[in-house]
Amino acid sequence: xxxxxxxxxxxxxxxxxxxxxxxxxxxxxxxxxxxxxxxxxxxxxxxxxxxxxxxxxxxxxxxxxxxxxxxxxxxxxxxxxxxxxxxxxxxxxxxxxxxxxxxxxxxxxxxxxxxxxxxxxxxxxxxxxxxxxxxxxxxxxxxxxxxxxxxxxxxxxxxxxxxxxxxxxxxxxxxxxxxxxxxxxxxxxxxxxxxxxxxxxxxxxxxxxxxxxxxxxxxxxxxxxxxxxxxxxxxxxxxxxxxxxxxxxxxxxxxxxxxxxxxxx
Amino acid sequence: xxxxxxxxxxxxxxxxxxxxxxxxxxxxxxxxxxxxxxxxxxxxxxxxxxxxxxxxxxxxxxxxxxxxxxxxxxxxxxxxxxxxxxxxxxxxxxxxxxxxxxxxxxxxxxxxxxxxxxxxxxxxxxxxxxxxxxxxxxxxxxxxxxxxxxxxxxxxxxxxxxxxxxxxxxxxxxxxxxxxxxxxxxxxxxxxxxxxxxxxxxxxxxxxxxxxxxxxxxxxxxxxxxxxxxxxxxxxxxxxxxxxxxxxxxxxxxxxxxx
Numbered sequence: 001x002x003x004x005x006x007x008x009x010x011x012x013x014x015x016x017x018x019x020x021x022x023x024x025x026x027x028x029x030x031x032x033x034x035x036x037x038x039x040x041x042x043x044x045x046x047x048x049x050x051x052x053x054x055x056x057x058x059x060x061x062x063x064x065x066x067x068x069x070x071x072x073x074x075x076x077x078x079x080x081x082x083x084x085x086x087x088x089x090x091x092x093x094x095x096x097x098x099x100x101x102x103x104x105x106x107x108x109x110x111x112x113x114x115x116x117x118x119x120x121x122x123x124x125x126x127x128x129x130x131x132x133x134x135x136x137x138x139x140x141x142x143x144x145x146x147x148x149x150x151x152x153x154x155x156x157x158x159x160x161x162x163x164x165x166x167x168x169x170x171x172x173x174x175x176x177x178x179x180x181x182x183x184x185x186x187x188x189x190x191x192x193x194x195x196x197x198x199x200x201x202x203x204x205x206x207x208x209x210x211x212x213x214x215x216x217x218x219x220x221x222x223x224x225x226x227x228x229x230x231x232x233x234x235x236x237x238x239x240x241x242x243x244x245x246x247x248x249x250x251x252x253x254x255x256x257x258x259x260x261x262x263x264x265x
Numbered sequence: 266x267x268x269x270x271x272x273x274x275x276x277x278x279x280x281x282x283x284x285x286x287x288x289x290x291x292x293x294x295x296x297x298x299x300x301x302x303x304x305x306x307x308x309x310x311x312x313x314x315x316x317x318x319x320x321x322x323x324x325x326x327x328x329x330x331x332x333x334x335x336x337x338x339x340x341x342x343x344x345x346x347x348x349x350x351x352x353x354x355x356x357x358x359x360x361x362x363x364x365x366x367x368x369x370x371x372x373x374x375x376x377x378x379x380x381x382x383x384x385x386x387x388x389x390x391x392x393x394x395x396x397x398x399x400x401x402x403x404x405x406x407x408x409x410x411x412x413x414x415x416x417x418x419x420x421x422x423x424x425x426x427x428x429x430x431x432x433x434x435x436x437x438x439x440x441x442x443x444x445x446x447x448x449x450x451x452x453x454x455x456x457x458x459x460x461x462x463x464x465x466x467x468x469x470x471x472x473x474x475x476x477x478x479x480x481x482x483x484x485x486x487x488x489x490x491x492x493x494x495x496x497x498x499x500x501x502x503x504x505x506x507x508x509x510x511x512x513x514x515x516x517x518x519x520x521x522x523x524x
Contacts, residue, residue, distance in 0.1 A: 045394075077400035080400075081398070082395070085391070088390060088394065088395035090387075090395075091386075091387075091392070101399070105399065105401055106399060
């Protein structure tokens with residue numbers, strides 16, 4: 001169980017998060033959606049402990065990660081895995097070394113067992129015979145999958161995905177979503193996905209949270225979100241914009257109205 | 266008037282905060298040097314990065330520094346009829362001053378800039394965040410091996426610089442200016458003392474700490490220097506300029522204390 005309680009974060013005069021409250025149940029896959037620059041990545045970094053909030057707390061397995069120190073903090077962080085937007089693979093290490101890294105550094109597992117687990121993790125994400133490739137020799141999709149294997153190899157209880165499909169073509173996007181869902185079913189982790197893939201992300205997540213102006217505006221299952229009466233949420237899901245400042249041109253506005261009449265994404 | 270005073274105050278406080286932040290960074294990294302697990306493989310890689318790859322530039326600079334020094338000092342000494350002192354003067358200048366300072370400046374340009382850029386790119390591509398998210402301390406992987414390798418490599422490269430410089434001076438003095446080999450070397454034995462060698466050693470040890478500290482710090486906080494590639498570029502420039510200036514300032518103060 002992850003409880004995000006009243007998280008606030010600002011950078012200088014800019015208030016990015018202003019009282020975010022969110023509960024994520026054990027074993028569920030939740031997507032956080034919202035406009036670009038709306039604070040989704042800041043929220044993710046705050047939950048994972050990479051950023052310190054100005055106020056509020058994040059409780060993972062009963063420990064407040066914003067205040068925990070020493071052994072407690074280490075224990076929580078060992079339960080967490082993060083898939084970064086660009087993969088964040090170590091440039092100087094091969095695919096095998098990258099995936100083996102958390103096992104070699106954080107566990108006392110023997111070399112033979114590490115080899116077995118790494119190969120299996122790479123196979124799980126559909127990568128075979130690429131162990132010796134370096135990140136510079138891989139495509140964007142391969143890098144993302146190696147990064148996913150690196151996250152999953154240490155079997156974390158909670159996995160955060162920061163826009164895992166950015167820059168991928170529609171086929172790879174679909175494949176990555178399926179991989180995440182399959183991995184979640186296999187390992188049973190709690191997953192939080194920051195995503196812009198609407199409506200594709202609806203197919204794999206259990207619930208969706210809509211972040212708007214630094215606060216959670218709506219939370220619900222994909223069905224609940226699609227039948228929402230909140231014009232703002234529906235406008236975002238359908239690409240329709242009520243705020244005249246956000247309309248790029250009159251034509252865009254007309255297209256959006258046309259698309260939303262049938263309540264289909 | 267009030268605005269100006271406030272501006273000066275804010276600048277002073279900002280500087281104080283930055284210095285404190287830098288010092289804590291060094292303190293954290295230095296304490297990790299003595300706490301296991303030790304990353305021996307990374308340490309060996311950094312020795313290669315700082316040492317082996319800087320060797321050529323240090324040898325070339327050392328040779329020409331020794332040659333120029335011999336040439337200039339010879340013409341000055343000839344005016345007072347003391348050419349016999351050329352060897353010791355070249356050796357003392359190199360061992361006490363030029364060897365540690367110039368080799369440190371060369372390593373800063375060659376390896377220090379690359380170090381800042383490397384860590385800076387790791388910062389902006391979230392590789393440092395990835396280490397942190399694996400419950401690992403990034404300082405142990407990125408800063409400690411560099412700090413220890415620099416402390417070991419800087420004195421060794423300074424020693425190579427000194428030796429090559431002395432032989433560069435020998436080439437000019439003996440082979441070009443016709444001085445006898447015995448005269449060039451004989452006085453050197455008497456005039457260069459162990460304390461001179463130690464002074465050079467202390468200097469290069471401290472330069473190793475200064476350069477690796479500043480370059481790692483600037484790269485580690487490259488995201489605060491600016492956005493993306495611009496941040497890394499600014500951090501790299503800052504690191505080289507700050508390290509070079511600090512080498513010269515520290516050289517003067519250490520020189521005055523040890524003299």
